Amino acid sequence: MTISADVARRATNRGTPGRVGDVRRQNLALIMHRLDAAGQMTRAQLAAETGLTKASVSSLVADLMSAGLLSEVGLNRVGERGRPGLGVALNTEAAALGMEINVDYIAVGVLDFAGELHFHAVREQHNAGRPPEEVLSSLQSLADEALEQAGGSGMKIHAGGLAVPGLVDPANGRVLRAPNIGWRDVNVALWAEALVSGASFGTAIFNEANTSALAELWYGHGRDLDNYLYVSGEVGIGGGVIIDSELFEGPGGNAGEIGHVVVDPDGPDCSCGGVGCLERYAGQEAILAQAGVDGGNTVERMGALRVSLESQDAAALAAVERAGHHLGVATASTLRMLNLDAVVLGGHFAQLERWIVPAFRGSVNRHAPALLAEDRILVSKLGPTAAVMGAAGSRIRSVLQKPYELFS
Amino acid sequence: MTISADVARRATNRGTPGRVGDVRRQNLALIMHRLDAAGQMTRAQLAAETGLTKASVSSLVADLMSAGLLSEVGLNRVGERGRPGLGVALNTEAAALGMEINVDYIAVGVLDFAGELHFHAVREQHNAGRPPEEVLSSLQSLADEALEQAGGSGMKIHAGGLAVPGLVDPANGRVLRAPNIGWRDVNVALWAEALVSGASFGTAIFNEANTSALAELWYGHGRDLDNYLYVSGEVGIGGGVIIDSELFEGPGGNAGEIGHVVVDPDGPDCSCGGVGCLERYAGQEAILAQAGVDGGNTVERMGALRVSLESQDAAALAAVERAGHHLGVATASTLRMLNLDAVVLGGHFAQLERWIVPAFRGSVNRHAPALLAEDRILVSKLGPTAAVMGAAGSRIRSVLQKPYELFS
DNA sequence: TCATATAGTTCAACTTGAAAACTAATTCAG
DNA sequence: CTGAATTAGTTTTCAAGTTGAACTATATGA
Numbered sequence: 001m002t003i004s005a006d007v008a009r010r011a012t013n014r015g016t017p018g019r020v021g022d023v024r025r026q027n028l029a030l031i032m033h034r035l036d037a038a039g040q041m042t043r044a045q046l047a048a049e050t051g052l053t054k055a056s057v058s059s060l061v062a063d064l065m066s067a068g069l070l071s072e073v074g075l076n077r078v079g080e081r082g083r084p085g086l087g088v089a090l091n092t093e094a095a096a097l098g099m100e101i102n103v104d105y106i107a108v109g110v111l112d113f114a115g116e117l118h119f120h121a122v123r124e125q126h127n128a129g130r131p132p133e134e135v136l137s138s139l140q141s142l143a144d145e146a147l148e149q150a151g152g153s154g155m156k157i158h159a160g161g162l163a164v165p166g167l168v169d170p171a172n173g174r175v176l177r178a179p180n181i182g183w184r185d186v187n188v189a190l191w192a193e194a195l196v197s198g199a200s201f202g203t204a205i206f207n208e209a210n211t212s213a214l215a216e217l218w219y220g221h222g223r224d225l226d227n228y229l230y231v232s233g234e235v236g237i238g239g240g241v242i243i244d245s246e247l248f249e250g251p252g253g254n255a256g257e258i259g260h261v262v263v264d265p266d267g268p269d270c271s272c273g274g275v276g277c278l279e280r281y282a283g284q285e286a287i288l289a290q291a292g293v294d295g296g297n298t299v300e301r302m303g304a305l306r307v308s309l310e311s312q313d314a315a316a317l318a319a320v321e322r323a324g325h326h327l328g329v330a331t332a333s334t335l336r337m338l339n340l341d342a343v344v345l346g347g348h349f350a351q352l353e354r355w356i357v358p359a360f361r362g363s364v365n366r367h368a369p370a371l372l373a374e375d376r377i378l379v380s381k382l383g384p385t386a387a388v389m390g391a392a393g394s395r396i397r398s399v400l401q402k403p404y405e406l407f408s
Numbered sequence: 409m410t411i412s413a414d415v416a417r418r419a420t421n422r423g424t425p426g427r428v429g430d431v432r433r434q435n436l437a438l439i440m441h442r443l444d445a446a447g448q449m450t451r452a453q454l455a456a457e458t459g460l461t462k463a464s465v466s467s468l469v470a471d472l473m474s475a476g477l478l479s480e481v482g483l484n485r486v487g488e489r490g491r492p493g494l495g496v497a498l499n500t501e502a503a504a505l506g507m508e509i510n511v512d513y514i515a516v517g518v519l520d521f522a523g524e525l526h527f528h529a530v531r532e533q534h535n536a537g538r539p540p541e542e543v544l545s546s547l548q549s550l551a552d553e554a555l556e557q558a559g560g561s562g563m564k565i566h567a568g569g570l571a572v573p574g575l576v577d578p579a580n581g582r583v584l585r586a587p588n589i590g591w592r593d594v595n596v597a598l599w600a601e602a603l604v605s606g607a608s609f610g611t612a613i614f615n616e617a618n619t620s621a622l623a624e625l626w627y628g629h630g631r632d633l634d635n636y637l638y639v640s641g642e643v644g645i646g647g648g649v650i651i652d653s654e655l656f657e658g659p660g661g662n663a664g665e666i667g668h669v670v671v672d673p674d675g676p677d678c679s680c681g682g683v684g685c686l687e688r689y690a691g692q693e694a695i696l697a698q699a700g701v702d703g704g705n706t707v708e709r710m711g712a713l714r715v716s717l718e719s720q721d722a723a724a725l726a727a728v729e730r731a732g733h734h735l736g737v738a739t740a741s742t743l744r745m746l747n748l749d750a751v752v753l754g755g756h757f758a759q760l761e762r763w764i765v766p767a768f769r770g771s772v773n774r775h776a777p778a779l780l781a782e783d784r785i786l787v788s789k790l791g792p793t794a795a796v797m798g799a800a801g802s803r804i805r806s807v808l809q810k811p812y813e814l815f816s
Numbered sequence: 817t818c819a820t821a822t823a824g825t826t827c828a829a830c831t832t833g834a835a836a837a838c839t840a841a842t843t844c845a846g
Numbered sequence: 847c848t849g850a851a852t853t854a855g856t857t858t859t860c861a862a863g864t865t866g867a868a869c870t871a872t873a874t875g876a
Contacts, residue, residue: 461865
C-alpha cells in the first residue's frame with residue numbers, strides 16, 4: 001500500500017492537448033457515475049439517459065466489466081413487452097478501505113462500490129499526545145482485520161483513504177498540523193508503505209471534516225443539496241465546503257477552516273496562534289468550560305453537558321446558546337464570501353441540535369438576513385461512520401472518475 | 409446586441425457524453441490560450457509546446473484563421489538555420505467592448521484580443537438615484553462613439569461586457585441589487601437589445617469587483633499569482649476571488665462579498681440588513697465620516713482625506729487605521745475559509761496604501777498568523793480602466809475558451 | 817553549390833462514436 | 847400455439863480527428 005497523490009482534482013484540461021482516446025475516458029467515467037447514481041440499469045437505459053448510442057454503451061460496459069468494475073445483475077424488466085434487459089451495476093465485490101484517526105478512537109471500514117459499509121470497526125483509545133508510530137501501528141492491526149475479512153468474502157480492495165483531524169498535504173502524504181492529537185508534520189506516506197501486509201493499493205490522506213462533508217454529500221443530505229457548508233464539531237471545529245456536488249478544496253487543499261474564522265476581534269487567544277477564533281467559543285472544550293462541566297474525558301463531559309441541558313441548567317444553556325451565536329457569526333461571513341445556501345451541522349452540533357440551533361439561526365439571520373432559508377439549516381444524518389465512509393468514498397469516486405486506470 | 413447567458417462557466421462535462429468532435433474543440437481552445445499567453449508563435453513552436461503534432465496544429469490554425477481569430481504576422485526566425493516559421497498571433501482586429509457603470513461615472517473601452525485597450529472614454533456623471541433608463545441611454549451614446557471609431561479602424565467587435573457595482577444575475581441579464589446607485593432588479597438585457605444600433609454581438613453583465621479582479625489577473629499582478637483575494641474599495645466594498653487563475657463565482661455566481669463579512673458582531677447596522685459588516689468600517693462613507701471629512705461629493709471628500717493624511721491629521725490617520733484593522737479581520741477569516749495566499753487591494757485601498765497597509769498587515773498577522781507572507785499583500789497596478797478591461801477581457805476569454813462558436 | 821536544418825503539408829493508419837441494419841428475447845392477440 | 851409487435855443488444859459502415867511518417871519548401875553555411 002502506497003500513499004499517492006492521485007486525489008481527484010478538478011480536470012482543468014488547459015495545457016494538455018485533447019487526444020481521440022480522451023473521449024472514451026470521459027464516457028467510461030460517465031457510465032460509472034450514472035450507475036453510481038441510479039444503482040442498476042440496463043444498457044438500453046444507459047444509452048437513453050446518457051445520450052450515447054446503444055452500440056457505444058455496449059462497448060464501454062464490456063471494457064468496464066472486464067476490469068472488474070461492473071457486473072451484470074440478472075434480468076431487468078423494463079417495458080411490458082419486448083426483450084428484457086440485463087441489469088448492469090457497480091460490482092459490489094469491488095471496494096475501498098476507509099480509516100480514521102481521531103482524538104478518542106480509531107476506526108476502519110470497507111465500503112463497496114455500491115455504497116454498502118462492511119466490516120466497520122471502532123477501537124476506543126486516547127490518541128492525543130501519543131507517538132504517531134504507535135497510533136498508526138494500532139490502526140494497521142485494525143485495518144489488517146478488516147482486510148482479512150474482506151478478502152475472505154471475495155472482495156477486492158482497490159484503494160484506501162485515511163481521515164485525520166487536521167491540516168494535510170495529500171500530494172506528499174503528510175499531516176501538516178493536527179493540534180488536537182498533537183501531530184506536527186508527520187509523514188504518513190512513509191509509514192503507509194508498510195501498512196497492511198501485502199496490500200497493493202494506494203492510500204490517500206484527507207482532512208476529517210472534509211471526508212465527513214463528503215460522506216454527507218454521497219450518503220446523507222447531499223442527495224437533495226448541491227452546495228452547503230458542513231461544520232464538524234469535535235474537540236476542534238472543522239469545516240467542509242461542497243459546491244456543485246464537489247468538495248471545494250481551495251488552492252492549497254485546506255479550505256473550509258471555519259473553526260478559525262474570527263468571530264470577535266478582541267476575543268481570547270487560540271491554539272492556532274490567532275485571536276478570537278470560533279473554536280474558542282464553540283469547540284467542545286470551550287462549551288464545557290463555559291458550562292462549568294469538568295471531570296473525566298471529553299466524551300464523558302459531553303454526556304454530562306447533555307444531562308445538564310435536559311434539566312434546564314442555566315449555565316449549560318447559556319454556554320450552548322453562546323456557542324450557537326458565534327457559530328452563526330462565522331457562518332454568516334462564510335455564506336457571504338462563498339455564496340452558499342445551506343448548512344449541515346455535524347459532530348457535537350448535531351447532538352446539541354435542540355439547544356444550539358435556535359441561537360444559531362437567530363445569529364445567522366441577524367448578520368446575513370435572507371441568505372439562509374428556514375429549511376436549509378440541517379443536522380447530519382450520519383453517525384460516527386461518517387469520516388470512514390467519506391474517506392473510502394473519496395477513493396471510490398476517484399475510480400468512478402478514472403476507471404480506465406484500472407484497465408490491464 | 410443581446411444579453412446572453414454564455415458567461416464562461418466551468419465545463420463540468422459530467423452528464424454529457426464525449427463526442428469525437430469535442431477533442432477538436434478542446435484543441436482549438438488550447439491553441440488560442442497558448443497564443444494568448446505567448447503573444448506570437450510559429451506553428452512548429454505551438455506543436456512543440458502543446459504536445460500536438462505539426463499536422464494537427466496546421467489544421468487547427470487554418471480553421472481559426474478563417475474565422476478571423478488568428479492572423480499571420482510575418483516571418484519569425486527561430487533557429488539559426490532552416491526554413492523560418494511564420495508567426496501566428498491573435499488577430500488584433502478582433503476585439504470586445506467593455507463598459508462600466510459606477511457611482512460617479514460611466515466608461516467604455518475597446519479591448520483587442522492581444523490585450524491592447526483602444527478608444528477608452530470616461531464620462532463623469534453622478535448615477536446614484538437616477539433612473540436606470542437614463543444611465544443606460546447615456547452609456548449607449550458613449551458606446552456608440554467607441555464602436556464607430558473601432559469600426560473605422562477596421563476592428564471587429566465579437567462581444568460586449570458590462571460591469572456594474574452590485575449583485576448580478578448573468579444568466580438573465582439582470583442587476584439584482586446595486587445599493588450604491590439605487591438599482592434593484594433592473595433588467596439590463598431588455599435594454600441591451602436596443603443598445604448600439606446595428607451591433608450584432610451579445611453583451612454579458614458582471615459585478616464590477618469581479619471584473620476588476622479579473623483585470624488584475626490578466627493585466628496586473630495575476631501574471632505572478634494564481635490565487636488571491638481582490639478587495640475593491642469604492643463607495644461600497646466588493647471582492648473577487650481568484651483560484652487557479654479563474655474567478656471563483658460560487659454556486660449562485662455572487663461569491664466574494666467581503667464587504668459584508670462580519671467584523672464586529674456588536675457593530676452598527678448595515679444597508680444590507682446585516683450587522684457589523686466590514687463596509688461600515690472600511691467603506692468610503694465610513695472612513696470619511698470617522699475622519700470628519702465632509703462637504704462635496706465622495707470623490708472630492710476622498711481627495712480632502714488624502715490631504716489630511718499627508719498633513720498627519722490625527723482623526724484622518726485614526727480613521728484609516730481603523731479601516732485597515734477591520735479589513736484585516738475580514739481578510740483573515742477569508743484566507744482561512746478559502747485557503748488563499750495573496751491579497752490585492754484596489755480602489756481607495758490602493759490610493760490609501762501608505763496609511764492603511766501597516767494596520768491591515770498587523771491585523772491579518774494577528775488573526776491568521778503565517779497565512780499571508782510579507783510580500784503577498786499587493787496593491788492594484790491598474791487604474792480606473794480595470795473594470796472596463798475586465799469586462800471586455802471576460803468576453804475575450806469566452807472566445808478563447810470556445811472559439812468554434814464563431815465558426816461559420 | 818550542395819549538405820544540413822527547420823517549417824509546414826499531405827496522406828495512410830488508427831481510435832472512437834453515430835447511425836442504421838440486424839439478431840435476440842419477450843409479450844400479446846387471435 | 848403461432849406470428850406480429852416490441853424492446854434489448856450487437857454488428858457493420860461511415861465520418862471525425864489525431865498521429866506518425868514521408869514529403870515539400872525555404873533558409874544557413876561550408
